[in-house]
Amino acid sequence: MTEKYSCDVLVVGAGIAGAGAAYYLSSQKLNVIQVETDHPASGPTGSSSAVCHLFYLDREQSLLAKRGIEILKDLPGAFDQSGCLWACGPDNEALYRDAVNRIRNVEGSRIEGLTGAQASALLPHFNMDGITFAAWEDESGHCDPYGATNELVHRARANGVKFLGGRSVTDIHVTKGQTTGVTLSDGTVITTERVILATGVWSKALVAKLGVNLPIFIERHFMAVMDAPGIARKLLPHSWVDETTNCYARPEGENTILIGTWGGGGTGIENEALAAEHSRMNYRLEVAGELDRTITQEEAVWAIEHIMTRSPEIAELGIRPGYACQYDMSEDHLPVVDEIPGAKGLFVIAGSSGHGFKLGPAMGESVAKWALGERQELLEAFALARFA
Secondary structure (H helix, E strand, O other): OEEEEOOEEEOOOOOHOOOHHHHHHHHOOOEEEEOOOOOOOHHHHHHHHOOOOOOOOOHHHHHHHHHHHHHHHHHHHHHOOOOOOEEOOHHHHHHHHHHHHHHHHOOOOOEEEOOOOOOHHHHHOOOOOOEEEEEEEEOOEEEEEHHHHHHHHHHHOOOOOEEEEOEEEEEEEEEEOOOEEEEEOOEEEEOOOEOOOOHHHHHHHHHHHHOOOOOOOEEEEEEEEEEEEEEEHHOOOOOOOOOOOOEEEEEEEOEEEEEEEOOOOOOOOOOHHHHHHHHHOOEEEEOOOOOOOOOOOHHHHHHHHHOOOHHHHHHHEEEEEEEEEEEEEEOOOEEEEEOOOOOEEEEEEOOOOOHHHHHHHHHHHHHHHHHHHOHHHHHHHOHHHOOO
């Protein structure tokens, strides 16, 4: 027999953004249901490097990251406050200085601007040639993506949210411009006028059924994993982000180091030469979920080469099996967060472009507040209208 439910708000997806939305809604004395295809963090969230930092050239992402990190730090054992150092060269030094001053003096967050020599003192075995400025966040770090997401979902369920796992949304129902509910893969029907789609790479296909083209694409992204038994934190005690090579890395416990790359977007700067090579290696996917999650030796070596000039010691470590995941990317590498046109009450959180984990808890919380009628000024920069 087909199950039928009704609720005040439906959250679709149990990645970090969906978990953040459900957790906030669970405090509002509402009837809330959360639907997840598999289990919490089973999608891109679980494969995230989960580096958490405040540094962004735009205030919106900085403030969302600030709130996201606050939520993550409240989860016992989930947050590793090891710090984050973000370095740049002379071409972007002025922009980086302005951002650090804004984050510290206007937003009231803890961040420090360093010279190249001062940055070198934090990582004395790194070659800092070409680094003229760095943003240092001693209270930032990285997270356990599974642990954090599961804890938020657990807290939401403990507060009364009904969790329906192993089911996905197949259809969204809209009547005369108003969202009225969804049908799930097992035939379950949920009646509601407020739906939060925290579905990342699956969002485009879902809203396409309503005739809406969500301006995002899916990119396969991979991480190299270095074998550093007992010395990972000696070689890299905190997260490292290098704007000059588009490389980032962080320790994973005491025995491994993760190395990744990005195209340069998301922070407001696009390095066209580096982005072109990044796009060649981190290619687009046509269908969400259909990807090879293993990485080749060539891919691992390519990622490692991005840190080689900075730290030959890390580059010369043994290589463990790496892994690939999928990113939901927008054309400008900024999130896409909005109420879907022609479907009142249907909200989407997508296009996180590789920055979703640190923003996710706050993004979910903010969209949940918006769904309850509280417009969120910080989200206006991520509206669909910017692509018109």
